[in-house]
Amino acid sequence: MSESSDDTKIRIVKIHDGTVIDHIRAGKALEVLKILGITGKDGNVVTLAMNINSSRIGRKDIVKVEHRKLASAEVARIALVAPEATINLIEDSKVIEKTRVELPDTISNVVVCTNPRCITNKEREPIRPNYEVTSKDPIQLKCLYCWNHIEEEDIISQFTR
Secondary structure, three states: OOOHHHHHHHOOOOOOOOOEEEEEOOHHHHHHHHHHOOOOOOOOOOEEEEEEEEEEEEEEEEEEEEEEOHHHHHHHHHHHHHOOOEEEEEEEEEEHHHHHHOOEEEEEHHHHHHHOOOHHHHHOOOOOOOOEEEOOOOOOEEEEOOOEEEHHHHHHHHOOO
């Protein structure tokens, strides 16, 4: 049986209003949903596509969420899971804003240091956690106070508990 060109095309329905998160690393879309607290019970339409061919990053995932705009803290968390992602804000079925998520060289107040003895984990110390990004693939952070390294799995587990 031969496959027509229509069978090989990706058909994902456009959304009218909301957010499209594109170019998520393949296999990471479920973590993005957890970061956003999306369970499917809130009533918003969510479209999820996984392991799609991408000329830019090889294989990718896509998440579309109707009637939802992302807060800056959510975008920062997504950057730690999907540093190549693009976020498209949609209104009246048109892209009104397109931003590329970028993992900065340093990150503040997004992740908790995994070293329980780190000064940033002391309740009485008014110090916000700060990290240097030491690797982007896989993502690895280094605490600028105790020099503890935080691996990608630890970062993801903090967002998805």
